[in-house]
Amino acid sequence: MAAVAVAVDTAAADGMDGVEVRGRSPGQEVLLTPAALAFLADLQRRFEPARQQRLADRRRRQAAFDAGALPDFRTDTADIRAADWQVAPLPAALLDRRVEITGPTDPKMVINALNSGASCYMADFEDSTSPTWDNLVAGQRALAQAVAGTLDWMAPDGSKHYVLKPFAQQAVLLVRPRGWHLVEKHVLVDGRPLAAGLFDLGLFAFHNARALAAKDRGPYFYLPKLQTMEEAALWDAVLAQIEAVLGLAHGQLKVTVLIETLPAAFEMDEILHALKDRIVGLNCGRWDYIFSCIKTLRAHPDKVLPERGQVTMTQPFLKAYAELLIRTCHRRRAHAMGGMAAQIPIAGDAAANDAALQRVREDKLREVRVGFDGTWVAHPALIPLARAVFDADMPGPHQQHVARSDVQVARADLLRTPHGSITRAGFDNNVEVCVRYLAAWLDGNGCVPIHWLMEDAATAEIARAQLWQWLHFGDRGAAPLQLDDGTPIDFVLFERALIGLPGKLGGRVRVPGADKLDAAIALLERLTRSATLEEFLTLPAYDLLD
Template sequence: MSAVLQAQPQPAHVLQRLPGQDALLTPEARAFLADLHRRHEGERQARLGARRARQQAFDAGALPDFRRDTAAIRAAAWRVAPVPAALADRRVEITGPVDPKMVINALNSGASCYMADFEDSTSPTWENLVAGQQALREAVAGTLQFTAPAADGAPGKQYALGPEAERAVLIVRPRGWHLDEKHVEVDGERMSASLFDLGLFAFHNARALAARDRGPYFYLPKLQSMEEAALWDAVMADIEARLGLPRGQMKATVLIETLPAAFEMDEILHALKDRVVGLNCGRWDYIFSYIKTLRRHRDRVLPERGQVTMVQPFLRAYSELLIQTCHRRGAHAMGGMAAQIPISGDAAANEAALARVRADKLREVTAGHDGTWVAHPALIPLAREVFDAGMPGPNQLHVARDDVHVEAADLLRPSLGTITRAGFEGNVEVCVRYLAAWLDGNGCVPIHHLMEDAATAEIARAQLWQWLHYADAGGEPLHLDDGTPVDFALLERAFIGLPSRLNDRLRMPGASRVNEAIGLLDRLTHADTLADFLTLPAYERLD
């Protein structure tokens, strides 16, 4: 078969047509993508198979641990390649989707970096993906403009990029290894969403960014092992060779947002050591992964999301181990997301929310993090103020954190807490509202003054499943703090009341798909096995 492919290579086949996409998906670009697929899809499938086998072991009672076969990597003295000048100071990074207005506002926001997100904050409709790639291509070229729709007879507001020297540094996050791109096929197979997102962006922009010493730079999501990191390294080396770039030109920051990856931070850095510049505490996905990985362990059930904060011992251990590991190897240790958004019309509530953000950023800079994330531009001045005061230099690579001693048990110790009725119903509401918006094409949704994305919806969905299936192996169900059993009758009551509770929010994103979202969540929570990702079955409903 390989001989046939080499003799008669066909470009990637695009199954849907949108105006303007031919300028992106040229024959040359489609041939480039097809070659990436043929070279790396086999290894991607092998890595996904290893994930499934690992999870089966955890479901059977095993616990994550540091690998014996890589002990020499953890013990040896080595460092990653030097961090490029454009990424030396990353004290405040803003994240968000890739629509043109967001791209302009984020690059103009005053943040150090902007993570343009094709993953958790973008609903991967074909229209969103094409528009996002077009917007980033124009942003790199410096030509991106956007005009908002006219309203109430007034002309739409104009948006344009500021001077290049004042823009945030662009970092792109492709989708994770587990996701396919159903609109693009190679040899009759769906293409990897990861390879599509990163490959298409690199094809059009890598040379231009390299010429300006601006990358290209990437955030790599949801890795679980050093082998998955090595696959990314091979992909980037392949792209560099194809585009005539020096090896190591493409740089990566890895999100440590799965529980298995927390046990392989040294190994992940080592697998990418010629191009990695840091690790990031992807806290929301990490909490979701903790729940998913330990879903069958009755002694490790977490309380409701609001009680699972970064001061909990297992999350503090994860954060401090990441700082120690990164600084030992010469890499940045990035902090986590502040998801709060301004609360208009309630000064007291807004001040309380800002106080929580300030305390969280103070914890991060004091612990030794080299930067942090915010979801809203209004939080940039606050986060910068805290990091300016606590980090006068460009980073804190000199903070070794030799005082940190983390064992496997520290990373696995669950939080103590409760499940309240408000917490249970809040999980249902967040998951339904987010999923309805996602199905409607919106992947970044303000709910109760928090900017929710797929990661936070996954926490809600995974907690509901674990709580409701707690008694599967026999024994008593969990109970709310008021004594009510956590069972499917409780879930049904939450579903019944939800549409009426949302009646006053009929203009919310995805309002027309609330019933569809309820039906999907109902099926997922009743399933005997927790689905790996909410977005996998939901993706089949897009477009």
């Protein structure tokens, strides 16, 4: 590996007292140098109190929702929404983002994504990475080597050697750290786990920020799971501190924020404003957003969603969310990025594959025609399709000129409950997706193909939260829900689905994480039976890793 150490104007020993690395993985000494650890420890000590305050604010807000309150636009920030202001000018490398590919950070994925022909690649330490210590170390090393131009990968059988294309032909790199709610248990600062987001973003910036700045490539980041402008302002302070320590210009580090929580949908202007010196866009994180709608409104019996397959972007509440995002971004001269196409090629069934591709085409056509400036895909095979759709309807690098001043979204529009049903197939699919994804995640794989869809933590969260919501619907005195055939949705139905799952999967080609199926079933059963919906599936699952 090429050397990636960065000299910082601080003695390496300063700040090292109280820092403990508990993980062991090949090559970590190149990344976790004394200077790097001192840098991370300083970030933790500066910003951990504010992070804890933001998490406490989340808990208080959720308690209010559980008691009957509903999200709304803030009255104390009305002047921000009403005022005329714009974000800082966008960097040249991010003017055209019509097709972005996302995925984990293993070396093969990094090479294939950067070589894929996409405009951008979001290297994901969050929803598509199982945060084992080996995965995190290998991912940081792979990205550092990619920035240095030295990354390669040989297939285990020696049949193929993967190398990077020339820099000018590579997708633009963006990195997504883990959210504020997560910790990195393998690095302790003063006896407490380091905030996972500070570890992911801070370590990458420490080793790569100045090299990327010299190439006029940022560095660029995606920020996940934000709920409020105060959480955005915390990231802004972190990024400003990193710039100061590394000697970079203010605003050198650029970010895109995923609007993937229901509370954040009511604070888009405010989030842009809190990061206005460095934000370049908002992303319509559809899957996590659906999960957040379920979780936020879990105590409201009139807000139960139908099965996942019926909750499409044409549903009025999701249409309102997407169009409000476009209108807000374009008013502030920021990009509005569309959602993920999770489909993967269907081998051996041309008709089914053609039908899947047609669904992707229709989804991308909808996005470009309502005003999005770019879109996401999960598989390289979808890049030409998505690019062709956007090329045909968006000849320029973006369409910020599409103001969408016709869009008027009220609180009720974002909270409208869609009509639909729950079928036995939909119920059983949620159980299967949860168990199979959890098993793979516990085995170190955070991006899992299931039924020709690339499932990650966000889609597993929808399935898990829906099961809890449906099964606990009667807890507040309401009559239990039913399947569309009249079968009660109760724990008898749930147990039958769980009991039948190992046999259902046993006749197939070995599924990822097969050795972890029993642990996955046990965890899903515990979480589903709990009287309280766990905030994130990955919190209890993380305790079972490493």
